[in-house]
Amino acid sequence: MQYIHCLNNISNYGTDLLPGSYELTDEFGKATGVLVRSAAMHDMEFPESLLAIARAGAGVNNIPLDRCAEEGIVVFNTPGANANAVKEIVICALLLGSRGIVEGIEWCRDNADDENIAKSVEKAKKAFAGREILGKKLGVIGLGAIGAQVANTAIDLGMDVYGYDPYVSVGAAWRMASSVHHVTNLDDIFRECDYITIHVPAVEGTIGMVDERACSLMKDGAVFLNFSRDTLVNNEAMAAALESGKVHAYITDFATPDVMKMNGAIVLPHLGASTAEAEDNCAMMAVRELVDYIENGTIVNSVNYPACDMGVCPEGAGRVAVFHENVPNTVSQITNVFGASGVNIENLTNKSKGNHAYTLLDLSEPAPEEVVAKLQAIEGVRRVRVVC
Incomplete structure (x- = not known):
């Protein structure tokens, strides 16, 4: 019997795929495999029985990868399983950054008691006038599963899309529309694009990459979207760019104390992959990876082996x-x-x-x-x- 322990709530669509010789257990100490989403594992001691950890999602900064590798524990993630969910919210963010939608909603709520609000709004709405995304330039930094989908959808919406990724895979290249402009110099994305969205992992070389220099290169009034990792952006540099008006809006899915103090930031509570469909897809992919490894020794989508x-x-x-x-x-x-x-x-x-x-x-x-x-x-x- 193989025992699987869930550190977080995992969709039944995934756990129902476990074969009959597998059993879910509340006892971490006898687990053969672990399914996890956001639970912190760095301070946990792993039992000798543990063969693999499958993260139902893409990010794995909650798992001690090197220690797992040294103990012969394979760590999987599920790249692309939540790509559509993140893509949809990025497209939503594009609209939030181009039109005064959030500000307009707040104005309506603040004036809810005005009996003449229907007339008042005709004067007030001028403050929330925005611009259309049709024909505007979108820069996509990182053309993996999510970035490629964002680029394709933006093309369908009539945007002029520029993509930067020195490590783009053959599969991702095939999935992208041919009309996406391939950029080899990241600075060109900052200089030329009206909107910029980032989709890269937080690793050495990318952490803090959107710094003072990057912000200074951006077009006046640029909109920057971060639905990847909060640490990719230098908060001090972004706050200064927003204050000066260099950046019109910073839309992020990561609520931190520094971000919440920024004027011009639209902050969402980490909603990118928070859909029922994404959770189901991630759970199913994680379980399949785990079972295939336990049964056959097959390693697919591991981050440490x-x-x-x-x-x-x-x-x-x-x-x-x-x-x-x-x-x-x-x-x-x-x-x-x-x-x-x-x-x-x-x-x-x-x-x-x-x-x-x-x-x-x-x-x-x-x-x-x-x-x-x-x-x-x-x-x-x-x-x-x-x-x-």
């Missing part, structure tokens, strides 16, 4: 997964253990991601216990798992 897929576990034979440091001679030591024990290797895949490597081996027979022990004794080997 490389992708690896050798198909379904062979019947009547054996499959062993070895987690190890990415250093020379480790694979040869692994194969030598099997050769010295007279166990034939039918197939082998070795993949690496930074300092972390994953070797998956199909054998002519189930791996004997003494072989597993010898593998575990190799220097640099973190974990050995008998998959089947």
Whole structure:
């Protein structure tokens, strides 16, 4: 029996996909796999039984990735599962930033007791007049699952779209409309675009990338949208740009004390992926990743180990997964253990991601216990798992 522990409420659409040999448990200490959304895991100690953590969402800053890698625990996320939900709210934000919608709603509420509000509004609405997005330039920083969808929808709305992503995947490129202009210099996005939306992860090199210099390059009256991560934007620089009028509006999905003090900021309470459909999609994708890994050793959409897929576990034979440091001679030591024990290797895949490597081996027979022990004794080997 495989035990799955949910650290947050996970959609039944996902947990209902668990096979009959799986059982949900409230006991974290005996979990084989964990499903999580936002629960903080950095201070948690992981049981030896834990094989994998699946995050029902894209961001994984609530999970200690390096420590998990060192313990041979694979961490998955669900890129693209909530892309449509975020895309829709970004399009909503474009309209909020171009028309005085929020200000107009607030005016109506503030004047709700005015018996002549129908006449008063005709004079007041001039203060909330905005502009149309048709024909305006939109810069999309990051062309992954979300950024590509935003770009395509903006094209359909008649915007002139410019995209920047030095690491754009072939799949994302195929999904994007051919009319999206590919920009190779990020500064051109800041200089040329009336609206800018950012869709990149918060990692070294992107944290604080929207700084004083970036804001100074923006067109006067630009609108900046952040539905990715709050740390991508330097709050002091953005506040100054809003005060000076350089930036007309900053629309963000991240309510922090600094952002709440900004004049000209429209702040949403992290609603980007908060739809029933997105939660269902993320849960289903997370469960499928978790089960495929537990059953077959397959790694897809891991953030701390490389992708690896050798198909379904062979019947009547054996499959062993070895987690190890990415250093020379480790694979040869692994194969030598099997050769010295007279166990034939039918197939082998070795993949690496930074300092972390994953070797998956199909054998002519189930791996004997003494072989597993010898593998575990190799220097640099973190974990050995008998998959089947």
